[in-house]
Amino acid sequence: MAQVVRGVIARAKGAPVEVVPVVVPDPGPGEAVVRVQACGVCHTDLHYREGGINDEFPFLLGHEAAGVVESVGEGVDEVAPGDYVILNWRAVCGRCRACKRGRPWYCFATHNAKQRMTLEDGTELSPALGIGAFAEKTLVAAGQCTKVDPAASPAAAGLLGCGVMAGLGAAINTGQVGRGDSVAVIGCGGVGNAAVVGSLLAGAGRIIAVDVDDRKLETARQLGATHTVNSRTVDPVAAIRELTGGNGADVVIEAVGRPETYRQAFYARDLAGTVVLVGVPTPEMTLELPLLDVFGRGGALKSSWYGDCLPERDFPMLIDLYLQGRLDLDAFVSETIPLDGVEEAFARMHRGEVLRSVVVF
Known part of the structure; x- marks a missing residue:
């Protein structure tokens, strides 16, 4: 009934x-x-x-x-x-x-x-x-x-x-962050900060959080970011490169979903590095990049659907980590x-x- x-x-x-x-x-x-x-x-x-x-x-x-x-x-x-x-x-x-x-x-x-x-x-x-x-x-x-x-x-x-899985999965599943990797996360709302946590779980050596809001950056630091960058006051690409020996990050996770921040992610990654788009754009947005740069920088440009998760695999595992005090x-x-x-x-x-x-x- x-x-x-x-x-x-x-x-x-x-x-x-x-x-x-x-x-x-x-x-x-x-x-x-x-x-x-x-x-x-x-x-x-x-x-x-x-x-x-x-x-x-x-x-x-x-x-x-x-x-x-x-x-x-x-x-x-x-x-x-x-x-x-x-x-x-x-x-x-x-x-x-x-x-x-x-x-x-x-x-x-x-x-x-x-x-x-x-x-x-x-x-x-x-x-x-x-x-x-x-x-x-x-x-x-x-x-x-x-x-x-x-x-x-x-x-x-x-x-x-939804949101926490999207961010965790963007780092662990889509970006395949590995031990010792450098990671930059652009946009530190719920999804971006979950990507920070996912990078920490995966063993990243350097986690750089980027946002325009110092409150969100402080939260990112509390959740595991090793460095923070306020992109309202400094060039985030230059800052990420400086923090990674001039090379750029191994994995850059874009959690905003805008052409401007995607370009930042593209140029803030190391050669042969990975960009993960998990921020959701709106239908009217378009992106223009020099094709020679896409070719010449190598690596991978990925989109992350729901953190590329398989709920029956990932949810119980993550809940176990939560109950163990590790997440x-x-x-x-x-x-x-x-x-x-x-x-x-x-x-x-x-x-x-x-x-x-x-x-x-």
């Missing part, structure tokens, strides 16, 4: 979000209903509200979440009621050409629940990244549920569902808020005052 819960929706472009009744249907084949315990407030949710992703309003926002499986539909055997899970937005299919080549983290046919949650008048909602977890309960594809150790705090664990996910939780605090959290995030606000139910 369908349930009615409270959820946060964006009804129109730029309009303040609203807390409204949301109808959650019983799970169908391959689906699960999850009782959400915590959900982070991510820039992607703000992009949805601003119409920056698509115009399929109204949106049910929220996607960085952890909770408990309440019920499952026919054919579901990967999770069961009572399982503590982190939600992910890329449930792999196991059948596409990427999956068949043994690279499921690139799955080209990821999927979500087939049914839609609705408003009480029957209006269908578009769940953010196929999740919609600013709600007391949400309907997802069962493959979007990754079972982890229930000892982990939901407020911290849920952040692996401080709690440091990313700037504040916990109620469900009706999302609009104010967007404003604080826009002003750069928080790494993550987290809705706790």
Whole structure:
């Protein structure tokens, strides 16, 4: 029987979000209903509200979440009621050409629940990244549920569902940071600072954090950056080169998603080094680089999708590191808020005052 819960929706472009009744249907084949315990407030949710992703309003926002499986539909055997899970937005299919080549983290046919949650008048909602977890309960594809150790705090664990995983994975999976490598991270919000932490976990010898906000740079230093550069006052390319013996960094992670910062990343890497783009650009942005420089500098220019993660592999491993005290996910939780605090959290995030606000139910 369908349930009615409270959820946060964006009804129109730029309009303040609203807390409204949301109808959650019983799970169908391959689906699960999850009782959400915590959900982070991510820039992607703000992009949805601003119409920056698509115009399929109204949106049910929220996607960085952890909770408990309440019920499952026919054919579901990967999770069961009572399982503590982190939600992910890329449930792999196991059948596409990427999956068949043994690279499921690139799955080209990821999927979500087939049914839609609705408003009480029957209006269908578009769940953010196929999740919609600013709600007391949400309907997802069962493959979007990754079972982890229930000892982990939901407020911290849920952040692996998007931003923290994106940054950690950009360093560890996409950039393949190795022991002793020099790494520069351009943009030190939640994703960039997670890349700092990922570089530290991978054994990087020098981690250079770059931002225009001294508050974010101080956080990066607390999380493991060995050096910081305020690019508002100095040339970041020159500064990174100076800090790496004049060579440039082995890996440069661009966590902003702008042509200007991508060019900085390109020229701040060592010859044959790697640039990883994990910041998300907007559709109108274009990039121009001298083709001779692209050829002559060698190395690799990579884009990182969700940190190139495989949730069933990466989430349990990272939660184990968290519980062992080797990965401080709690440091990313700037504040916990109620469900009706999302609009104010967007404003604080826009002003750069928080790494993550987290809705706790």
